[in-house]
Amino acid sequence: MSAISPLPSDGLDDAPSFVEAVTDEDLLYFCANVGDADAQLLLLPPRPPHATRRAIVVDAGRSGKIEGLLALAVDAGWLPTTADGSLAPDAIALVVATHPHADHIRGLSGLLASHGHAVSEYWDSGYFHPSRGFHDLMGQISGLPHLLYAQPTSGFRRWLHQTRITVLAPAIHLRNRYDTYGVEVNSASITLRLDYPAPRVLQRDEDRVLVDHENAVSMILGGDAQTDSWAHVATDFPALHAHDNAAAEAIGAATGIDHLRADVLKVPHHASKHGINLELMERMSPKVTLVSSTDRSPQYNFPHAVTQDILREALEPTMGLGTPRSADHDLGLFYTADRDAAGRALGTIAMRLRPGTRDLWRLGDEPGDLSFDPATARRWRGR
Amino acid sequence: MYEQRPVAPGLDRPATRAWTPAVLGTVSVDTRVTRSGGDGGPGPGWWYVVVDECGDERCQVTVDPWPGTDEQGRLRFDPDVGTVDVTIDRGLLAALAALARRRQSAPAPDRPIRVGDVFAVHDDLVRWLLDDPVEASAWMTDPTRPPSAAWADDPGFAWFARAAGHSDGRTMRSDARDLAGLLADVTANARTLAHAAADEAATGVLDAGDLDQLGLRVRVDGQRLDDADGPAGGGAA
Numbered sequence: 001m002s003a004i005s006p007l008p009s010d011g012l013d014d015a016p017s018f019v020e021a022v023t024d025e026d027l028l029y030f031c032a033n034v035g036d037a038d039a040q041l042l043l044l045p046p047r048p049p050h051a052t053r054r055a056i057v058v059d060a061g062r063s064g065k066i067e068g069l070l071a072l073a074v075d076a077g078w079l080p081t082t083a084d085g086s087l088a089p090d091a092i093a094l095v096v097a098t099h100p101h102a103d104h105i106r107g108l109s110g111l112l113a114s115h116g117h118a119v120s121e122y123w124d125s126g127y128f129h130p131s132r133g134f135h136d137l138m139g140q141i142s143g144l145p146h147l148l149y150a151q152p153t154s155g156f157r158r159w160l161h162q163t164r165i166t167v168l169a170p171a172i173h174l175r176n177r178y179d180t181y182g183v184e185v186n187s188a189s190i191t192l193r194l195d196y197p198a199p200r201v202l203q204r205d206e207d208r209v210l211v212d213h214e215n216a217v218s219m220i221l222g223g224d225a226q227t228d229s230w231a232h233v234a235t236d237f238p239a240l241h242a243h244d245n246a247a248a249e250a251i252g253a254a255t256g257i258d259h260l261r262a263d264v265l266k267v268p269h270h271a272s273k274h275g276i277n278l279e280l281m282e283r284m285s286p287k288v289t290l291v292s293s294t295d296r297s298p299q300y301n302f303p304h305a306v307t308q309d310i311l312r313e314a315l316e317p318t319m320g321l322g323t324p325r326s327a328d329h330d331l332g333l334f335y336t337a338d339r340d341a342a343g344r345a346l347g348t349i350a351m352r353l354r355p356g357t358r359d360l361w362r363l364g365d366e367p368g369d370l371s372f373d374p375a376t377a378r379r380w381r382g383r
Numbered sequence: 384m385y386e387q388r389p390v391a392p393g394l395d396r397p398a399t400r401a402w403t404p405a406v407l408g409t410v411s412v413d414t415r416v417t418r419s420g421g422d423g424g425p426g427p428g429w430w431y432v433v434v435d436e437c438g439d440e441r442c443q444v445t446v447d448p449w450p451g452t453d454e455q456g457r458l459r460f461d462p463d464v465g466t467v468d469v470t471i472d473r474g475l476l477a478a479l480a481a482l483a484r485r486r487q488s489a490p491a492p493d494r495p496i497r498v499g500d501v502f503a504v505h506d507d508l509v510r511w512l513l514d515d516p517v518e519a520s521a522w523m524t525d526p527t528r529p530p531s532a533a534w535a536d537d538p539g540f541a542w543f544a545r546a547a548g549h550s551d552g553r554t555m556r557s558d559a560r561d562l563a564g565l566l567a568d569v570t571a572n573a574r575t576l577a578h579a580a581a582d583e584a585a586t587g588v589l590d591a592g593d594l595d596q597l598g599l600r601v602r603v604d605g606q607r608l609d610d611a612d613g614p615a616g617g618g619a620a
Contacts, residue, residue: 102435102445102468128581130501130573131433132447132460138580139457142391142587146384149585185436185498299470300438 004295004303006341007329011382018350018361018377019076026352027163027196027217028053028078029264030069031290033336033347034061035367036270036297037103040221041069042194043078044093044161045354052080054093054161058192058221060107064370067114069348072372087118093160094121097137098223099189100129105137112140119147125170126151127178127188151175152190154236164198166259167191169225171232186269189223191233193262196353217353220260220284222268222275230268230280233260239283263358264288264351267311271303281314288332288360289315290349294367295337303335329380334360350377388587391455398451398459404572407503428506431460433573434476434498435468442473442496446509455588458576483566501573505565 022028024046032039039061043053055073060066070087073079080088092115097105112119122141128134141147152158153175156167169191170183177183199212225233237259243249265286269275270293289311293302308328313319315331328334338346346362347369364376429449436443446467450460477496484493593599600607 102443102466106466126581128574128577129433129499130570130577131435131445132431132450132466133445134577135450135458135460135580138584139391139394141584142388142580143394145386145388145390148385148387151585299441299443 004335004337004339005327005329006339006343007346007380009341011329011380012340012346012362013379013381016379017374018363018379019374021359021379022076022078022352023354025354026357027194027354029219029351029353030363031266031292031336031349031351032061032065032069033345033349033363033365033367033369034063034065034103034292035294035337036292036300036302037061038098038223038266038270038292039065039107040266041066041073042163043073044163045196047161050161052091053078054091055079056094056096056160056165057092057108057111058096059098059104059223060111062103062106063368064107064110065348066107066111068365068370068372070115072374076374087115089118090120091115091118092120094123094158094165095119096190096192097122097124098191098221099125099185100127100131100134100137101185101224102131102133104224106133109133109136109140112137112144116140116144116147119144121148121150123150123152123190125188125190126175127183127185129185154232159198162197162200164195166193166195168193168220168233168237168260169223169229171229171236173232174229184226184228186224186274187226187229189225189229189268191223191225191229191268192219192221193259194219194221197355213355215355217264217355217358218262219264219266219353220262220286221266224269224272224275226269226272226274227277230276234280234283258283260284262286264353265290267291267307270297270300271307271311272300273304273306275307276310278310278314281310285314286332288334288351288358291333291335293335293337295335295339330382334380338362346378348372388583388585391583391587393454396453398453400451402450402452402458404503404569406569406572407567430504430506430509431573432502432504432509434496434500437473437496437498440473441470442476444469444471444476446504449503457580457583479566480568483568499574500568500570503567503569508565 027045028041028043030041032041038059040058042056042058044056046052053073055070057066070079070092074081074085074087079091081091082088095108095111097108099105141149152167153172154167154169158165167190170188174183174187178188194217196217197213199210199216201208202211239258239260260280260283262284263286265284265288267276267289271291291303291311296302311333312325312328312331315333316326318325329338334349336347336349340346345364345366347365348363350361350363352359352361360380361377362380363372363374364378365372431447431449433445434442435445446469448461448464450458453459473496480496480500480502481493483502589599594601
């Protein structure tokens with residue numbers, strides 16, 4: 001067992017204001033403190049033709065935490081509103097239900113009930129589930145005719161503002177097996193990769209060039225995907241190692257692309273032992289690794305110690321050397337259940353992301369808190 | 384603005400009748416409960432239990448009051464009562480499922496518990512399981528273990544002890560079929576409704592006019608819909 005260690009107070013900065021620190025160039029990402037559940041919010045940077053940000057919601061936990069974060073975003077002036085203060089139509093560009101477990105979707109029907117008019121698009125994995133939460137959610141969608149409903153599979157891409165969203169999973173192979181009842185529901189999870197800014201055309205006088213930003217921000221949001229799902233991801237998104245021979249160059253493989261390498265990883269399935277393996281984690285090689293879980297949940301004992309060791313070993317290989325290992329926070333490994341040295345909840349993780357900048361804040365909420373006071377946010381400045 | 388589907392009618396209206404999955408027609412449902420349902424289906428005192436997630440030794444089930452269906456046949460839950468999440472021993476859940484499946488006159492496959500399995504469970508059994516799930520699990524592994532005094536008086540335990548005590552793990556004595564129904568596996572019917580809910584969210588629903596206009600030939604439960612009612616119309620090949 002390895003319990004989550006408190007973050008040292010000398011690494012936390014109380015002084016700066018989170019809201020004031022945000023600039024228009026920042027992609028904002030929130031991994032909400034919802035216990036053994038997932039609720040994530042992204043606020044896309046305002047880019048022409050959109051004068052304001054738009055939101056992406058990826059799961060909503062069991063309760064109204066996302067509504068609290070949306071209220072924070074409205075108060076900060078980050079999202080467009082109507083005259084009565086409600087979210088403007090199209091303010092939420094996309095809602096993703098990764099898979100139909102209660103700890104991911106139960107809060108979504110409430111979100112659609114209160115903000116459905118503002119949501120443009122809804123994705124789920126296509127895995128139907130006989131729970132009440134699923135029926136309630138489908139009922140909400142049925143009442144929103146404007147809502148574009150889609151069931152994407154691996155390889156599907158969507159561009160929103162300057163962010164490119166790639167669906168890594170589920171593989172179509174898995175989706176074709178749903179009706180046989182032969183796919184574990186966690187492995188039906190929608191897993192997403194986000195790149196900001198997306199590769200694009202650069203205009204230079206009368207010429208244009210294709211540019212692929214070397215320092216673009218990349219994220220992988222792992223849902224609850226387990227081995228069956230990741231096995232297909234590894235096949236569908238192979239690592240193209242750099243080779244300098246003529247054949248490799250001719251087929252473009254000499255560039256050494258790995259579609260799974262990412263700056264930020266939301267670890268799948270609350271760091272379940274079935275969620276991720278070492279080689280996959282080594283390929284991703286994230287600079288910031290986030291786990292949404294309690295500290296030793298009574299039901300499943302998340303995060304599993306064996307998975308914590310996998311995460312640590314991938315981030316800092318020591319097992320072959322026998323050398324001491326750094327603390328989790330020094331490896332960039334954070335948990336929504338983190339507490340400070342005084343035992344206070346550090347809560348929801350908020351990140352500002354843009355090329356060359358990546359900083360992490362904690363909003364100070366407990367899992368049951370449904371509203372936020374940005375004045376209590378603390379920045380992790382490391383040690 | 385493009386609209387993917389017509390807005391579903393009557394979403395604000397409550398259920399009009401208790402949901403009666405077809406499989407319950409093969410089970411000797413407790414007559415007290417049948418009457419309280421008012422229309423032949425399970426009513427107050429029954430719970431809709433879904434296996435939501437399973438770990439190594441435990442499963443999490445969601446427990447809701449028995450749902451109804453509305454005028455469109457959609458499953459509807461009481462908005463005033465929230466879902467309760469319950470963690471239950473996986474072995475105990477598997478044993479209960481096996482009992483439920485065996486005592487149905489059209490037996491469901493005897494297979495491991497899966498996420499997405501759905502059971503109709505009577506109040507008495509739910510209370511008994513929730514009172515002491517750890518003890519219940521221990522008793523399952525050793526049915527000769529004497530029950531506590533509190534258990535012996537519990538109607539849920541009395542039913543379970545009779546059913547399990549007469550079972551060798553593979554077969555059940557015929558008199559077990561006469562026991563009051565406290566548990567039934569309704570997975571097949573529940574999954575059909577969930578599938579329909581997802582399809583409705585994507586495209587809305589067809590009605591008889593659509594079938595006629597499009598000349599669609601459809602099968603329901605393996606039988607051509609127009610076999611009994613005559614041609615659906617259209618005459619398309």
